[in-house]
Amino acid sequence: MITAIYPGTFDPVTNGHVDVIERAAGIFDRLVIGVVGNPQHKQPMFTLDERVAFLNQALDGLENVEVDVFSELVVDFARRWEAKAIVKGLRVISDFEWEFQMNQLNRTLAPEVETVYVMASPEVSFVSSSGVKEIASFGGKVDGLVPAVVARRFAEMFPDGRPGTPEKPGE
Numbered sequence: 001m002i003t004a005i006y007p008g009t010f011d012p013v014t015n016g017h018v019d020v021i022e023r024a025a026g027i028f029d030r031l032v033i034g035v036v037g038n039p040q041h042k043q044p045m046f047t048l049d050e051r052v053a054f055l056n057q058a059l060d061g062l063e064n065v066e067v068d069v070f071s072e073l074v075v076d077f078a079r080r081w082e083a084k085a086i087v088k089g090l091r092v093i094s095d096f097e098w099e100f101q102m103n104q105l106n107r108t109l110a111p112e113v114e115t116v117y118v119m120a121s122p123e124v125s126f127v128s129s130s131g132v133k134e135i136a137s138f139g140g141k142v143d144g145l146v147p148a149v150v151a152r153r154f155a156e157m158f159p160d161g162r163p164g165t166p167e168k169p170g171e
Contacts, residue, residue, distance in 0.1 A: 004085040007034035011044040016124040020089035037071040058147035075110035
């Protein structure tokens with residue numbers, strides 16, 4: 001059985017992520033989605049529990065895909081799952097520049113783990129989590145950019161479609 005991991009913050013998961021996951025799931029026997037529990041240099045909009053729930057709902061039906069949380073180095077997460085590969089999605093050239101550097105570091109730390117790049121499908125190549133959050137925070141519709149569960153959550157957070165601080169549930 002060949003296992004791969006697909007790490008990220010998924011804040012939130014987008015249809016671009018889902019595209020990469022579905023395609024990678026067709027390549028590997030098992031694909032483990034690794035949600036970073038405490039991302040450095042980032043303050044997530046969504047809680048860890050929300051991000052995991054979004055992924056589980058969006059990926060329902062993909063039998064060989066699991067969602068897990070990690071807070072160690074990506075290569076250590078790969079080793080924990082006995083993964084042979086790290087899947088990375090690429091949208092644009094600048095993604096490759098960053099991922100190339102990460103690949104070199106990961107190869108130094110874990111030469112037994114390969115990095116496999118999956119190019120984003122053209123219809124989602126422009127979608128990013130940060131872009132989606134900005135659109136939603138200014139009242140824009142994100143349907144078609146994110147799974148339905150995420151779009152519904154944004155609608156709850158920004159009920160009047162107005163910019164500003166998101167409302168917490170129950171406020």
